[in-house]
């Protein structure tokens with residue numbers, strides 16, 4: 398018990414008889430009351446009621462300090478809320494999308510010994526990217542010439558078993574004016590390979606392109622930018638995010654995001670001729686590639702700042 402700070406502010410005589418009382422709960426709650434003027438408050442550990450705010454001001458906190466505590470509590474609560482909704486992927490509605498006309502799974506074309514020159518070109522392109530890349534995903538191909546699709550490998554976007562979009566990578570270097578990737582349109586917030594976010598895993602490697610994601614069993618943003626919804630999806634997964642930046646790119650928005658969210662960034666010590674995770678996977682194999690990426694992670698902002706200067 399102590400002299401309550403409230404009474405004189407409430408039109409009562411100041412307390413000089415130790416009529417103030419506080420109780421601290423083990424769960425972070427605080428209860429307070431005054432047996433002189435009758436003021437009371439309860440702090441539930443999350444938000445500051447008016448009666449508690451008054452008490453804080455009467456014991457000497459400035460309105461600005463109280464405001465700061467409110468903001469801190471609020472942001473803590475937001476973090477908590479994100480952690481409590483692990484199923485953002487489930488709550489988002491993923492609409493099925495059809496693959497281009499006449500698309501066929503490449504395993505089927507292999508079984509049929511398809512010898513169409515365009516298909517052979519696409520198949521060789523994948524084989525040249527390494528055994529893991531060639532076999533590591535459910536690729537499709539179509540003879541359709543629209544958007545040069547017959548010269549592209551079709552990479553479906555899966556949510557669970559449902560195809561919710563696709564990208565089609567030109568096999569080799571496209572002629573000038575022809576885009577390397579032709580997209581169906583990416584559903585908002587979609588992360589390539591996002592099914593792995595529902596696995597019981599400790600880490601998730603975040604890359605830009607689909608082949609790099611296939612190489613390290615990570616997720617890809619499908620572009621140099623990452624959207625707020627993609628960030629939320631990653632945060633909500635419960636897996637520790639590790640950005641694996643493009644080794645050549647000048648635009649490194651993923652690193653900026655990692656720095657602002659406290660995510661780790663990995664700068665693996667791969668040989669200079671290794672341009673990206675897909676290359677590493679071809680040269681070193683998948684296990685070494687993933688292991689070296691995990692071993693090279695850091696969330697030290699100074700180290701990240703120094704190492705990012707050495708990219709490109």
Ligand SMILES: [Zn+2]
Pocket residue numbers: 401402403404405412431432433434435436
């Ligand atoms: Zn009082």
